[in-house]
Amino acid sequence: xxxxxxxxxxxxxxxxxxxxxxxxxxxxxxxxxxxxxxxxxxxxxxxxxxxxxxxxxxxxxxxxxxxxxxxxxxxxxxxxxxxxxxxxxxxxxxxxxxxxxxxxxxxxxxxxxxxxxxxxxxxxxxxxxxxxxxxxxxxxxxxxxxxxxxxxxxxxxxxxxxxxxxxxxxxxxxxxxxxxxxxxxxxx
Numbered sequence: 680x681x682x683x684x685x686x687x688x689x690x691x692x693x694x695x696x697x698x699x700x701x702x703x704x705x706x707x708x709x710x711x712x713x714x715x716x717x718x719x720x721x722x723x724x725x726x727x728x729x730x731x732x733x734x735x736x737x738x739x740x741x742x743x744x745x746x747x748x749x750x751x752x753x754x755x756x757x758x759x760x761x762x763x764x765x766x767x768x769x770x771x772x773x774x775x776x777x778x779x780x781x782x783x784x785x786x787x788x789x790x791x792x793x794x795x796x797x798x799x800x801x802x803x804x805x806x807x808x809x810x811x812x813x814x815x816x817x818x819x820x821x822x823x824x825x826x827x828x829x830x831x832x833x834x835x836x837x838x839x840x841x842x843x844x845x846x847x848x849x850x851x852x853x854x855x856x857x858x859x860x861x862x863x864x865x866x867x
Contacts, residue, residue, distance in 0.1 A: 706820060709758035711865020713751050714826065717808075718858025720747045725801065725850035733797055744782070751775065777814065781807045798838050798845050805834040805853055822867060826860035 720743050727739040755775065785804050789795070795803075812827025833856055837848035 707822065707864050707867040709755065710820075710823075711861045711863075711867075712758075713754050714861025714864055715858045716750055716754065716861075717747060718854045718856070718861055720744075720854075721805075721857055722850050722854030725846050725854060728801065729844070729846035729850065733800070736800070748779075751778075773815065773818065777811045778808075781811050798842055801845055801849055802834050802838050805830055805849060809834065820864075822860075822864050826857070826864065829856055829860065 724740050724743045728736055731739055752775075755772070781804075785807060788803065789800070809827040809830035812823045812830060814827075816823030816825070816827060830853060833852040834849070837845055837852060841848045
């Protein structure tokens with residue numbers, strides 16, 4: 680049996696599509712629990728901000744971020760298959776690098792800007808996280824686009840609609856929303 684050039688091309692294209700879809704599903708399976716973890720961290724962090732004076736907010740977030748990054752790295756290591764161990768260019772690793780870069784940018788902005796209004800101090804990390812989810816979603820993981828857009832929309836809505844209870848809004852909507860978004864991603 681002789682295979683034509685068109686049939687061979689179609690078969691290779693089908694293999695590429697299947698491989699890409701498999702990698703995306705594997706990344707969703709690994710990223711979902713990470714988003715759920717950060718949903719819990721957001722509930723704890725923003726919830727604690729609602730009960731803590733603003734000059735202590737860094738001390739609220741520092742241990743939560745350290746635990747979150749350590750747990751994220753553990754989840755990444757746990758989820759990587761033998762085939763994926765050789766590649767650090769997976770979308771999940773790109774997401775982790777983006778999260779570290781966003782954290783560095785937020786820290787630099789806070790250090791350079793000095794005291795910010797409380798609402799803006801709370802909104803900036805959430806807005807940048809939403810942007811990171813959208814960018815990650817543009818790398819073939821479209822569910823992240825929806826999660827990122829929801830984070831941004833909820834952050835902006837709460838900023839204008841509920842300024843006096845914004846920290847609790849972010850704890851509930853941001854944290855629970857991120858957790859549910861992570862569950863949706865994980866179940867892909």
